[in-house]
Structures are given as C-alpha cells and as structure tokens.
Amino acid sequence: MGLMQAGMLEKFVTTIAYFDDPKWLKAIARDINRRKFDESLKPYIQTHPFRETARQIFYKLGMADLTDLESNPFGITAVYTELDHYVSKKITSYPGISGFYGYEDGSYHTFGAAKKAGLRCIYELPIAYWQTMRSLLMEEAERLPAWKPTLKGGISDSAGKLERKTTELKLADLVIAPSKFVAGSLPAWANDKKVIVSAFGTPANAKYVKRSSRVADKNRPLRILFVGSMSQRKGLADLFEAIRLLNTKHVQLIVLGSLQSPLSFYKKILPAFSYEAPRAHNEVLTLMESCDVLCLPSIVEGRALVLQEAMSRGLPLIITPNTGGEDLIIEKQTGFLVPIRSPQSIAEKINWFLENRSCIGEMGNAAFNHAAKYTWEVYSKKITDAIQQG
Numbered sequence: 001m002g003l004m005q006a007g008m009l010e011k012f013v014t015t016i017a018y019f020d021d022p023k024w025l026k027a028i029a030r031d032i033n034r035r036k037f038d039e040s041l042k043p044y045i046q047t048h049p050f051r052e053t054a055r056q057i058f059y060k061l062g063m064a065d066l067t068d069l070e071s072n073p074f075g076i077t078a079v080y081t082e083l084d085h086y087v088s089k090k091i092t093s094y095p096g097i098s099g100f101y102g103y104e105d106g107s108y109h110t111f112g113a114a115k116k117a118g119l120r121c122i123y124e125l126p127i128a129y130w131q132t133m134r135s136l137l138m139e140e141a142e143r144l145p146a147w148k149p150t151l152k153g154g155i156s157d158s159a160g161k162l163e164r165k166t167t168e169l170k171l172a173d174l175v176i177a178p179s180k181f182v183a184g185s186l187p188a189w190a191n192d193k194k195v196i197v198s199a200f201g202t203p204a205n206a207k208y209v210k211r212s213s214r215v216a217d218k219n220r221p222l223r224i225l226f227v228g229s230m231s232q233r234k235g236l237a238d239l240f241e242a243i244r245l246l247n248t249k250h251v252q253l254i255v256l257g258s259l260q261s262p263l264s265f266y267k268k269i270l271p272a273f274s275y276e277a278p279r280a281h282n283e284v285l286t287l288m289e290s291c292d293v294l295c296l297p298s299i300v301e302g303r304a305l306v307l308q309e310a311m312s313r314g315l316p317l318i319i320t321p322n323t324g325g326e327d328l329i330i331e332k333q334t335g336f337l338v339p340i341r342s343p344q345s346i347a348e349k350i351n352w353f354l355e356n357r358s359c360i361g362e363m364g365n366a367a368f369n370h371a372a373k374y375t376w377e378v379y380s381k382k383i384t385d386a387i388q389q390g
Helices: 023-028 039-044 050-060 076-093 108-116 130-143 145-150 159-171 180-184 236-246 263-269 281-289 305-311 343-355 357-371 376-389
Strands: 012-014 045-047 099-103 120-124 174-177 194-197 222-227 251-256 274-276 293-296 317-319 335-337
Touching: 012 076, 039 045, 050 076, 076 099, 076 108, 099 108, 108 120, 108 159, 120 159, 130 145, 130 159, 145 236, 174 180, 174 376, 180 194, 194 376, 222 236, 222 281, 222 305, 222 343, 236 251, 236 263, 236 343, 251 281, 281 305, 293 305, 293 343, 305 317, 305 357, 317 343, 343 357
Parallel strands: 012 045, 099 120, 120 174, 174 194, 222 251, 222 293, 251 274, 293 317, 317 335
Antiparallel strands: none
C-alpha cells in the first residue's frame, strides 16, 4: 500500500489474494484475512495460487506427509520456490521498473534475474539471519534435548536452502529489518550493505477498555498469556519452568499456539497450563482482553507482531531482547525485559506482577499508549523513503 501511494508500485505478485468475502475460501483457512487486500490494490496484484491453496487444504486435512518437510511437494519451501521461479520469469515483462522488492526464501531466482537486468534488489528479512538463528537454536537443542523436536525448521534446513538464503543477502542492495535484533544478526561480510530498521505497526485499538479494577482483583488468578508456535524458539520451555518455580495457584498460564509436538508432551512437563488452539485473528484479540500480562521469552525472532497486538489490548509485557521488541519496553511502565534462557528472571517478573496487581491497569494503559506510536504508515514511509534515496 505504501509503495502504491508513493507512486512506486508496478506489480505485486503473491500466491492468494482476495478483495471481498468468499465464504468457501474462509472455510478452508480461518486465517484468510491475512490474504485480504484493499480494493485500491486490485489493479496491481497478480496471483499464483495453486500450490499455496493446495498446501492450505492438505494442512487442514492433516496430510503432513505432503506439507511438513522442506522436500514435500506442498510444503512452504516448495510454495516459495515456485513463486520465486514464476516471478523471475516475469521480470522482463516490465521494462519500466527500476527494482524488485522480495522476502527471505522467496528471492533467490528473482534477485538473480533482476541483477542480470540491471535492477536494484530490496530485501526484507523478517527474522534473524539464518546463521544467528541456527547458532542459537543448536545451543537450545543441546541445552534442552527434550524440546529439540519443537525447533524443526530452525535447525533442519538443507545446505541448499541455506546457500540460497546467503545468496539472497549477497545480491541485496538494500536490507529492510523489522528490529535492531535482526539488523544486528547480519554477518560481518554484509557490513557494507545499506540496512534500515522499520518497526511493524500496531493494530487498530477501537475496542480497548481500561481494566484496572478487574486485574486488581486478588480473588482471581493472575492470567499470564503466551501466544505463538509452541516451540523452544519462542522460549516456552523457560516459561514452563518459571511457572514451576513459582508453584502457586494464584497464577494461571494460558498458551495459545500451534502444537509442535503432541499436546501430551507439554502436559507431561506442566499439567496445569490451559491450552488454546489457534483461531481467527479477532478471536485472538478477544482472548488477550481476558488476560493480564503477555510473556514471550523468545530465543530468536524478528519482530513478534503479537507484542504490539497484546499492548493494543492493554497488556504489559515480559519479553527478551531477542523478540525484536526491546524498544517496546519502558521498564516498570510497559513491562520488563528478561535475559534469554532465564526461567528465574521470568518467575521474578511474574511474581512482581502478582505482588503489584494494582499497577497492572496503569501499566496496561501505558503499554496501549506506547504501542499506538507505531503505525503501518510510519513503517511503509520509512521503507519507501529509503528506496527513493537509493
């Protein structure tokens, strides 16, 4: 949208896009709103939907043998690679363009074609560079071997896929990062790259209601919310251990996310947590409104959108710097930063909220106000300005 409004958009090629409300499509994927675009973009969007549509269907049908692994014909890697091939062949169809904007894992072939055509390559890296991520997650696999199966793609990418990631960065002329953590994860050989950090925007907050009296009620458990894939990349093992250390019925842990191991695996470690299955985005926001604090002690992220979503619902945070949201924390005002791999620190902060329940309402208000400063308009303008500056 920002590129279009700046008069810079020639074409946007994606897998699935829709502009109205097709009920049959919503039945296939409840998160289909992520594929909905403003009508003004309709003339610019070109879709290549087959493989991604099939991936969604097979995933919903539980056919993991077709979707889960990198080598699967309808896995996410296959979707990205096919779209990348498709777009690379379209580059020469637009003789008036000056550059190509692509994302990690989907730009290898297109960047190669763009360079041959003398075009500029703008690269958005949504999560820490693969070498940093792999190093951190390999350490996690060794530290907590029982949780290794939950790490999956972070440590199992093939040599070919990692080589493609490296080539994408080498070909990039401008790198867009959503956080200082991601920008700082780039390898030393990329120091000559132009890199800008543009933080994601916060969702609309029209339904926000102050909740000071409810959270101060000591007769109900303090509701700690975790949202994300249930893996140790997100630090879930450390959060579980923190709850075990607290060992109190006055704290209730709610975990909303996609299972990376059978539910029995998690329940064996921490029987008392409440599991919430993935759901439509508006339903996630509704659940947030029933909770008191968001805790995301991630080992490696890019810029977790859930942080600002929670803040927009009046939740203070307990997070690590590796969530990419360090700038969201004003200590004891919007929440707390804790080190990675530190259940003790997480437990201490949860206990602080438990002992200072009267502060949570005001902290929620501060979190709401701070998050509101981050908008998608600012995000896109910073990127379009950087592209125009060359």
